[in-house]
Amino acid sequence: MKTLKYKGIIAFVIAVLISSATFAQNTSNLLEKGTFKVSGNCEMCKKRIETAALTTKGVKTATWDDATQTITVTYKADKTSEQAIGKNIAKAGYDNDHATAEPGAYGKLPACCKYTRDKK
Numbered sequence: 001m002k003t004l005k006y007k008g009i010i011a012f013v014i015a016v017l018i019s020s021a022t023f024a025q026n027t028s029n030l031l032e033k034g035t036f037k038v039s040g041n042c043e044m045c046k047k048r049i050e051t052a053a054l055t056t057k058g059v060k061t062a063t064w065d066d067a068t069q070t071i072t073v074t075y076k077a078d079k080t081s082e083q084a085i086g087k088n089i090a091k092a093g094y095d096n097d098h099a100t101a102e103p104g105a106y107g108k109l110p111a112c113c114k115y116t117r118d119k120k
């Protein structure tokens, strides 16, 4: 009876150690992946959009696709959000699912990069 209780305690301690180790691992790679719409025209746009996304703190990767007009990002969910990334992209002049560019930011784009804006 006594040994059974002892074994129970050991099993409990091991269970706690395993679960805390798993938890620590989960918080360190809390990488989230997301895709959202970003309007743009060309290779120059691609570079500006991706740079704006990548300079957002916590963003690991950013790839903008011309054909689908979408950006795919991976980011640390505890450091940033798609909304925050969208805001930075809008600051660079590009309308997206999460934010709309100020007229001034859009106005600064080179003529070839003035994409057609969705009427809202």
Ligand SMILES: [Cu+2]
Pocket (backbone or CB within 6 Å): 040, 041, 042, 043, 044, 045, 046, 112, 113, 114
């Ligand atoms: Cu462009």
